[in-house]
Amino acid sequence: MKGKDETQLDVFVAAAHELKAPLVLLRHLAQSLNEDEDLTDAERRQNLLRLSFTTDRMMRLVQQLTLSYRLEQDGQAQFNFQLEPLSITEVCDQALHELTPYAKEYNQELRLRGRHCPHLVLANRDILHDIVVNLVDNAIRHNQKGGVVDVSSFCRGEQVRLQVHDSGLGVLPSELTNLRRTIGRQAQPLSGRAGSSGLGLYIVGQLAEAMGGGLGLGRTQNGTTFFVDLLRSRQLSLL
Amino acid sequence: MNILLVEDDSWVAECYLSWLTKAGHLVKWVRSAQAALDAFDEDKVELVILDVMLPLHNGIQVLHNMATHDDMLDVPVIVCSSNIPPEDLWWSEYGVVAVLDKTSLKRHKLLAAIEGARP
Numbered sequence A: 001m002k003g004k005d006e007t008q009l010d011v012f013v014a015a016a017h018e019l020k021a022p023l024v025l026l027r028h029l030a031q032s033l034n035e036d037e038d039l040t041d042a043e044r045r046q047n048l049l050r051l052s053f054t055t056d057r058m059m060r061l062v063q064q065l066t067l068s069y070r071l072e073q074d075g076q077a078q079f080n081f082q083l084e085p086l087s088i089t090e091v092c093d094q095a096l097h098e099l100t101p102y103a104k105e106y107n108q109e110l111r112l113r114g115r116h117c118p119h120l121v122l123a124n125r126d127i128l129h130d131i132v133v134n135l136v137d138n139a140i141r142h143n144q145k146g147g148v149v150d151v152s153s154f155c156r157g158e159q160v161r162l163q164v165h166d167s168g169l170g171v172l173p174s175e176l177t178n179l180r181r182t183i184g185r186q187a188q189p190l191s192g193r194a195g196s197s198g199l200g201l202y203i204v205g206q207l208a209e210a211m212g213g214g215l216g217l218g219r220t221q222n223g224t225t226f227f228v229d230l231l232r233s234r235q236l237s238l239l
Numbered sequence B: 001m002n003i004l005l006v007e008d009d010s011w012v013a014e015c016y017l018s019w020l021t022k023a024g025h026l027v028k029w030v031r032s033a034q035a036a037l038d039a040f041d042e043d044k045v046e047l048v049i050l051d052v053m054l055p056l057h058n059g060i061q062v063l064h065n066m067a068t069h070d071d072m073l074d075v076p077v078i079v080c081s082s083n084i085p086p087e088d089l090w091w092s093e094y095g096v097v098a099v100l101d102k103t104s105l106k107r108h109k110l111l112a113a114i115e116g117a118r119p
Helices: A004-035 A041-074 A088-105 A125-142 A173-182 A199-210 B010-022 B033-042 B059-067 B088-094 B107-117
Strands: A084-087 A109-112 A120-123 A148-156 A159-166 A214-217 A224-231 B002-006 B026-030 B047-050 B077-081 B096-101
Touching (some): A004 A041, A088 A125, B026 B033, B096 B107
Antiparallel strands (some): A159 A224
């Protein structure tokens, strides 16, 4: 198990790495807009849209890094997340609605399964929203061309499992055992997700843990499934 | 030129595709090392533009495979990455004619490197 200082150093290095890819993209897009005299109106609009999406993603990452640092420093006990009974379907629906134009730009379809799931989770709305956005964003960017990202939830005893599945390249079988043990506990790159430092998953793991849950790696055949287990609320949904 | 572009980030790849096709090149774009290997068998490739950080098997693996592939032995490679490995001394042994840093890459630099790679 790594110490706090070592973990923070890993996160620092991962953050520098993680910001590099969107910065490279921003630079290329801006360069095309500035210097490419042959750009059609449609290409110009597309580049501007991608600039905007990429900037949003970087903003999210920077905000979550701040939160991650505070969680690491102060511990979740100091944090006082306000937990409330929430419809996981409603939070997912909202996040997917927001991400749909972004997914479209990547030629990806987003699907929410199990809309009938009546179970409520005990969670913080903003944090749960961040978790869904992180996992789905990750899946969108690493999925195969024209792929589908499936989001689903189901009950497991006293917990509700939120799953995000993509049909991308998955991970190497040789990595699986170690990954299942360490996922969400440290920033670590995944073989199927080139250019990614695994920082987003580490932050998801931290956020889930702060709400009494955890991150895991599920089925890996035909893609990758990440799941987050959350506390189930005893309150019944009226929906 | 018939160019094989190996780049896993689709938006970055589409930027390069736009630059290259407007300069008159024919480009096939693949996102993984395995897809690059498949393309060596299927297509006539005159130049490879290769990212190093690829999913599952990285760009160095592609270079190793090119070295054992008869049709690809003399095909020049431009490495284009934001994480250039330090072992740059052996690039030329793998037919790498230019190593470009993505973080400071400009369109004219890429096009100049392609011109420089022509036999």
